Amino acid sequence: MSEQQADFETRARAAAFALREVFEPTPLVLNPFLSARYEAEIWLKREDLSPVRSYKIRGAFNAMRHAIADGTTRFVCASAGNHAQGVAYAARHFGVTATVFMPVTTPQQKIEKTRVFGEEAVEIRLTGDYFDDTLTAAQAYCAETGAHFLSPFDDEDVILGQASVALEVLDQMEGAPDLFVLPVGGGGLSSGMRAVLKTAAPGAGMILAEPAGGASLAAALVAGAPVTLDSVDSFVDGAAVARIGAKTFQILEDVPMRDVFAVPEDRICTTILEMLNHEGIVLEPAGALPVDVLKDLGTRIRGKRVVVVTSGGNFDFERLPEVKERAMRSAGVKKYYLLRMPQRPGALRDFLELLGPDDDIARFEYLKKSARNFGTVLIGIETSAAENFERLESALNAGGFTFQDITADETLAEFVI
Structure with a gap:
């Protein structure tokens, strides 16, 4: 152990002690639902239950x-x-x-x-x-x-404050967990926890999850230095950062790439809904991010004791319709098509008869008449299982309908959906 590392742990413990002026340690709770699903001992460090519903305090x-x-x-x-x-x-x-x-x-x-x-x-x-x-x-x-x-992450005292999350976990459970799983954005939380665990629990592993549309850590690891992403998907607003911090990257620069995962934003939405509906836990997108990445870890967590840091619960319920929409698209049970509809009596009935018993029309809108005898229709369809779309598309082709699946076309969907 270097003197610098020992000093970091000492100062992080001082920060953790000072925090008791304003709140007690956030709960560390064993989650039976996730533990059964992943055949592991999954504990949630509930930073979403801090006084401001995130670790940022x-x-x-x-x-x-x-x-x-x-x-x-x-x-x-x-x-x-x-x-x-x-x-x-x-x-x-x-x-x-x-x-x-x-x-x-x-x-x-x-x-x-x-x-x-x-x-x-x-x-x-x-x-x-x-x-x-x-x-x-x-x-x-x-x-x-x-x-x-006051920088949100690229500040030594901020990094020390965030490191208190790891120290609380070690005090709350007997022995260190096998693995910590946490989100990474600007790097304040991840660098703080990584630095203190080097001395406080050197045997504990760490998995870092970042949103696919803001993977600034992975970009920095590839380049060997922080770089600015050309664009960022701001949906996971608590972790979508265009450039990881310089000070935080100094601590994270030797993180193995195999321990850094990019998680699709739409898939995170399925976890937000799942945790809300099954567990009654309200998580913002960044807070659901490390829970969602468990899906990618497979045998790496089976039989292990894993601590997942649910980093925040500041979810605006006005976003719930968007979250539901993105979750359905991620699960493959909702699609949008541009359909060329013949302008003749019975054409709409012919189309409706192609739908299966579990297919529902969620949106139907004429966009324009591209010719005297044809019109373009935007149609959104929800179904019970993703494979139902294979049957529907085969039926559309057999029926002579011309269509285009625009579900994954972000540019086009932005204008018409």
Whole structure:
């Protein structure tokens, strides 16, 4: 054990102890449903049950207490979600002020939650349509006022605060688990836990899951340094980061690629619904991400003791229709077609007769008449089993209908669905 590693664990334990000022350790709960499914001992570290329903309070609290010790009383952050709420909660606790910059497009629910957590201690400024614009405005404000910028992940004190998750787990169970499974976005949680486990539980493995549309860690591992992704799917907003942190990557740079998994966003939706319906657990997309990746681990977890960090539960239920839609598409039980419909009496009836007993029309819309005798129809179909679409498409071909499956065509679907 190096002196630097020992020092990191000592400081992480100090951060964990300080956190007891504001909340007790989050629960570590054995989950029988997941354990039976994967033939393993699956424990959930319920960070979704922290005071702000995510682990982000840990890093914000620890970074803020150190800055206050150095004389800082004014803080700034840029965030549209969990980090903003953690900063707001910590600012109110310490009796300091925080200016939270959020994109203009931030849902009202998140703005109100940040305001509730911070009360008079927090000023919210809505700036920019995109997060990069918001971040630029926040950093410019810091330069003008001399306020302290609280990074959501790329800060040593934030990393130390997030490391407290691992230390709590070790205190809550007898002996270390065989494996930790957690999400990775900017890298604050994963780097903190990895650094402290090197000394506190060197035999414990770690699986890192990132959204397929924001796989910044995998890109950095391939390049050997942080790189900026050309585009990011923001659906998993708690982990969809275009560029992993420089400080966090210094800790993660030797993570084996076999331990990093990219998880499809649509598939995560099936897990959000499953955990809600089967277990009554509300998880945001980033919180469901490490639960979902268990599907990819197979024999690597069978018979093992596994701790899954459910990192957040700030789910806006206005997103539920979108989650259901994406889950059905992931499961292959919902598809969208562009169908060329003959403009003659009985054509619609002929089409309807091709549908099976479990096929339901979820959407039917004439888009245009492409010719005098034909019209283009957007049709959405839901069914009970994915294989039903093979039968339907065969029947459409046999019936002389011209059609195009646009379910996976993101560009086209964006305009017509």
